[in-house]
Amino acid sequence: MARLNLLEETRYEKLPVTVYPNPIEASIAVAARIAKLIRDKQAKGQNAVLGLATGVTPISVYAELVRLHREEALSFKNVITFNLDEYYPMQPAAAQSYVRFMNEQLFDHIDIDRANIHIPDGTLTQEDIVAFCVSYEKRIEELGGLDLQILGIGRTGHIGFNEPGSAPNSGTRLVTLDDMTRADAARDFGGKQNVPAKAITMGIGTIFKAREIILMAWNSKKAPIVKKAVEGELSAEVPATYLQLSDNVEFILDEPAASQLTRFKTPWLVKDCVWDNELKKKAVIWLAEHVGTPILKLVADDYNNHGMAQLAVDQGLVYNINIDIFNQIQHTITGWPGGKPGADDTQRPERASPEKKRSIIFSPHPDDDVISMGGTFMRLVDQGHDVHVAYQTSGNTAVWDDDVLRYVEFAIDFEQKMGGDATRLKSIYADMRAFIPQKLPNQPDTPEIRDVKGFIRKTEALAGARFAGLADHHIHFMALPFYETGKVKKNPVSDEDIKLTMQLLQQVKPQQVFAAGDFADPHGTHIVCFNIIVEALRRLRQTEEWVKDCWLWMYRGAWFEFETHEIEMAVPLSPDEVLRKRYAIFKHQSQKDPAVFPGEDQREFWQRAEDRNRDTAERYDRLGFAEYAAMEAFKRYYF
Structure with a gap:
């Protein structure tokens, strides 16, 4: 019966989804699965071939793997890794390089053989990229394919850097980055104008060949694209939807990232609910917005035709439900955010006392x-x-660098106008003028x-x-x-x-x-x-x-x-x-x-x-x- 209930609850979801309360618990669970794979392979005298991702999402997974290595003797001697992507062009020592990211977050802290680390090369000439990509694919195939591929998801729905329009059978290649992807990376590069326009990425077809695929997503910013990837139709505009075709994929989410999925956003559409006050308020507001009707004008047919018949049956006349929720929302409105002096505060959001807070x-x-x-x-x-x-x-x-110069110029002029000695300020100003034109992104x-x-x-x-x-x-x-x-x-x-x-x-x-x-x-x-x-x-x-x-x-x-x-x-x-x-x-x-x-x-x-x-x-x-x-x-x- 529990299994049937779960299937009913997740019937809009086209692939398996596991939800954790927060990213830390989710990351620990993912790291435990990776560790088990590594140890199982060690016991058989085999290599574990891992596909790894970069970005904020997997950082806690890598931190837990480092902890397992240091505190629980997890060895990476038998691990071979292939990273999903790298910006192009990109020097490996650059702050934004995925080579540097992987070293800082994982490789520098474990006992992996450096010869077993593979990351797309952002220093290649364009003429050498095709041959490199063919070699990257060939090496994965020679090792028998990826045992496990870790993924994040971009707000365009990209996996790796497979942007909208990517083919489901695509291989490792040079791609042009979507404008939204570059905007999301702008802070790391000190502005979108500094973000490379291209990247080398594993293809969707390469990812698909992995024997196990885990896609992770954290926070509410990812919730809309997660919903499209999990519940939407297959579409080249959302490359992550292609994962619906895999029998070996699982989405691992925290609660905010899962919040737009039907079973969380509108659970009354997929299951019988326990109608506590918060859920009732959420449902009635949703119903009013969905049908375009003020709360007090909702009628029984609105409830019955939009998955809320159970609420109407459980709690009686819908008009009484409407009035109850209307009053609760009305009581949130106040012109007295510090509490209204001398007023009955039982129906107000803030206390009346003390009058001056x-x-x-x-x-x-x-x-x-x-x-x-x-x-x-x-x-x-x-x-x-x-x-x-x-x-x-x-x-x-x-703050923009030119604003700094403008303010220091003002300070120099003011100091001189007041008859002071601006020599020291002029020296500092000269150093600034020399430093700023040569400053690297995010230096x-x-x-x-x-x-x-x-x-x-x-x-x-x-x-x-x-x-x-x-x-x-x-x-x-x-x-x-x-x-x-x-x-x-x-x-x-x-x-x-x-x-x-x-x-x-x-x-x-x-x-x-x-x-x-x-x-x-x-x-x-x-x-x-x-x-x-x-x-x-x-x-x-x-x-x-x-x-x-x-x-x-x-x-x-x-x-x-x-x-x-x-x-x-x-x-x-x-x-x-x-x-x-x-x-x-x-x-x-x-x-x-x-x-x-x-x-x-x-x-x-x-x-x-x-x-x-x-x-x-x-x-x-x-x-x-x-x-x-x-x-x-x-x-x-x-x-």
């Missing part, structure tokens, strides 16, 4: 506060709360350039926070150590990051904490900063009484908004407040026209923020609620 807004980068919740920020200040803002990182990698800046970039972001943050109404002593610059590497790649979080956060929290003793809960942030900084805050609060809760009365609200950044059913506090903004928020964002001039790292979305951050806030208000409007110009959304986190 100490609030601290944590901003991972120096502009996330105003981009993400600038309207609420100013509303809290206007309503008399004791508001602080804490900029967790300097953001010093996201760390000199300390002086990093300082100036940090100063630029700091003064902009000061201007934005002052515009929101804060006094300077309520504006905190944390410069958390994990970030201050001068490189795109940051250090691991240390105890010092947590202790600095604890000290600020102890100083403010807030009743409200606002933090970026934007875990799909493509730069990865948001989730790191969020986890630091949560750990700091957890430690403080063990010894400090005030923490028990501290609520943690998550906001979203410039990329995604919460789903409507997730929102627990929605703060409406008037047209004037939208304009005030825009002006606060404009204080961050270095992040405009355009930002250094805009991602694939070419809109400026103020445009993204306004479009997102307008969309949230329109979603509420379509569900039957009052029509607002914009809304900022929040979800409470229980630590």
Whole structure:
């Protein structure tokens, strides 16, 4: 019976899918399978032939394999590896090289024979590439094929660098990279203009010959393409759909990456559900959006015709269900994000008491506060709360080099105008002028350039926070150590990051904490900063009484908004407040026209923020609620 239930639940899925709570658990499971394969082959005196992937997705798998080697004596002496791809052209010592990646993440830490490592050669002349690719294929065949191929998936649906349009029988070859793929790699190269236009990749046909294929995907950013690959029709436009034809493939996902699959997004379409309140709210909102009807106008036929008959049968009149969900959503809307003084707060998202709260807004980068919740920020200040803002990182990698020169030129002129000696500044300026034209993509800046970039972001943050109404002593610059590497790649979080956060929290003793809960942030900084805050609060809760009365609200950044059913506090903004928020964002001039790292979305951050806030208000409007110009959304986190 359990097997039949599982088949029913996964009937939209055209290949096997296993879902883990998080990437770490999933990676440990994948590493265990690789280790078992290696050991089984060792016991038979055979080689294990592995196809390996690069990128963020497999890093934790490789880390676990290194741990198994060091702590559990897993040997790689019998392992032969073939990597999927390499940028072309690419020098092996370059920071973005997959040769360097594999050495740093795996090969330098295990006992593999270097002669058994095969990675496409990004240094070849174009005339030599065809022969190399034929030889690469031939060597795999001579070894009896790949025992196991590890894959990630790109947002274009590419596997390896087999972009849309790739043939299912394609072999190893030189390909042209899709524009989206290059945009996704832009941060690693210091801008899309520096990303190679081509790559050498194993073909889909080569991958297909592996005796076992594991495709891994983490985080909600991958959820839309995972759904297409798992549930969509075969299409050259989504090369990963070809894996549906394999009998030896398995997708291994974390929960966010699986979130768009039917069994998770709309489980009522595939199985009988246990209708707790959260699922009921999610289903009713989905139904209203799906049929294009306000919640209070939904009727029994809407429920019956869209997989929700069980809910109607279990809980009675659908109109009563509609009213219940309508009231719950209505109670998320508040013009008082710090709580309304003297009001009954039983149906409000925030407590009425204390009437004046100490609030601290944590901003991972120096502009996330105003981009993400600038309207609420100013509303809290206007309503008399004791508001602080804490900029967790300097953001010093996201400033153009020519801005540095412009500011130093200003400083030299100002020093001379004031009658000072600008000799030292001129020397530093000359060094900058010499360094910048020769700087390689993502090469760390000199300390002086990093300082100036940090100063630029700091003064902009000061201007934005002052515009929101804060006094300077309520504006905190944390410069958390994990970030201050001068490189795109940051250090691991240390105890010092947590202790600095604890000290600020102890100083403010807030009743409200606002933090970026934007875990799909493509730069990865948001989730790191969020986890630091949560750990700091957890430690403080063990010894400090005030923490028990501290609520943690998550906001979203410039990329995604919460789903409507997730929102627990929605703060409406008037047209004037939208304009005030825009002006606060404009204080961050270095992040405009355009930002250094805009991602694939070419809109400026103020445009993204306004479009997102307008969309949230329109979603509420379509569900039957009052029509607002914009809304900022929040979800409470229980630590």
